[in-house]
Every structure is written in structure tokens, then in C-alpha cells.
Amino acid sequence: METRIFFNPGDSIANIHDYNEAxxxxxxxxxxxxxxxxxxxKGPDDEEYAIFYAKDAQVKPKADKAKPYEIKNRL
Structure with missing residues (x-):
């Protein structure tokens, strides 16, 4: 099941191309x-994986810079 949620890309801890490395x-x-x-x-460009704090998730975009991401794993 796909879970899409919004994050501000500037809030990411890291951006990595390899899922296992992320x-x-x-x-x-x-x-x-x-x-x-x-x-x-997984980023909106489907090329990178980003690490975010779960608390920074937004159900609806609050800022113009928020973009939809697909949650792949929770740590």
C-alpha cells in the first residue's frame, strides 16, 4: 500500500540514491x-530517497515548497 505524505525538501536529514544505504x-x-x-x-522525482523526522510530515502541504513523498520505511 502506497503512503504519500508531504515534506519540505529542505527539512531532509539526507538524500541518497540507494535505498539500502538510506x-x-x-x-x-x-x-x-x-x-x-x-x-x-522516495522523492517526487523517483530518483532519490530522503530521510526525514516523522514529526515533520504534513498530510496537506502547508507551504509552497512541500512536495509529496512515498514512505518506504519507518525507523
């Missing part, structure tokens, strides 16, 4: 910084 970096980031829940999302 998951690995997200896990490391969360462990090292004791971060809140993170999500791995």
Missing part, C-alpha cells in the same frame, strides 16, 4: 543522536 544511514543517525522516529521516503 536505511543504514538512518539507523546510524538515529542510534548516534538518539533521534525521534525517522522515515525513509
Amino acid at each position: 536505511v543504514r544511514k538512518g539507523q546510524i543517525f538515529k542510534r548516534e543522536r538518539e533521534a525521534d522516529d525517522l522515515v525513509i521516503a
